[in-house]
Amino acid sequence: MTMRVTKIGNAEPFSPVGHVGVGPVRLQGGQATPTTDFTVALSHYLPGGIAELAPQTAETVYVVLSGELVMASDGVEEVLAAFDSVHFTVGTTRTVENRTHLPASMIVIRATS
Numbered sequence: 534m535t536m537r538v539t540k541i542g543n544a545e546p547f548s549p550v551g552h553v554g555v556g557p558v559r560l561q562g563g564q565a566t567p568t569t570d571f572t573v574a575l576s577h578y579l580p581g582g583i584a585e586l587a588p589q590t591a592e593t594v595y596v597v598l599s600g601e602l603v604m605a606s607d608g609v610e611e612v613l614a615a616f617d618s619v620h621f622t623v624g625t626t627r628t629v630e631n632r633t634h635l636p637a638s639m640i641v642i643r644a645t646s
Contacts, residue, residue: 536568537561537567538567539559539560539561539566541558541560541575542583543631544558544559544560544575545558545559545563545564545572546558547559547563549598550587551583551584551585551586551587552576552582552583552585553582553583553585554578554579554580554581554582554583554586554631554637555576555577555578555579555582555583555584555606556576556577556579557574557575557576557577557641558574558575559572559573559575560572560573560575560640560644561573562574562645568645569645570644570645571642571643571644571645572620572641572642572645573640573642574640574643575638575639575640575641576600576638576639576640576641577629577636577637577638578600578629578630578637578638578639579606579630579631579636580631580633580634580635580636581631581632582601582630582631582637582638583629583630583631584627584629584630585628586626586627586628587627587628588625588626589621589622589623589624589625589626590623590633591623591643591644591645592593592620592621592622592623592644593620593621593640593642593643593644594618594619594620594621594643595613595618595619595621595629595638595639595641595642596616596617596639596640596642597613597614597615597616597617597618597637597638598615598616598628598638598639598640599615599636599637599638600614600615600631600633600635600636600637600638601613601614601631601632601637602630602631602637602639603628603629603630603631603632604619604627604628604629605617605627605628605629605630606621606625606626606627606628607625607626609611613639621636
């Protein structure tokens with residue numbers, strides 16, 4: 534089969550270490566589908582939600598879908614809004630925080646190899 538569909542209602546929830554007030558689901562990869570080179574997750578950040586400072590274990594791209602999220606790395610902060618994206622290389626440390634009073638959502642695409 535060359536096409537694997539994950540309906541949002543069937544997406545696998547998970548709890549990453551160091552994430553507080555964040556509700557991610559796996560859209561592709563992990564137990565959901567047999568991708569070999571990457572995973573795709575949808576993360577919902579509640580107001581005040583945060584991904585604590587941690588190094589990237591793999592090359593990662595974040596794409597904000599709605600709301601605003603503050604990405605910080607190496608003393609630099611950037612506010613990302615809908616359709617803004619950021620790329621992190623392996624080993625780069627980062628935090629992600631929702632400093633607003635509204636929820637924010639983003640897609641996380643992470644290499645697995």
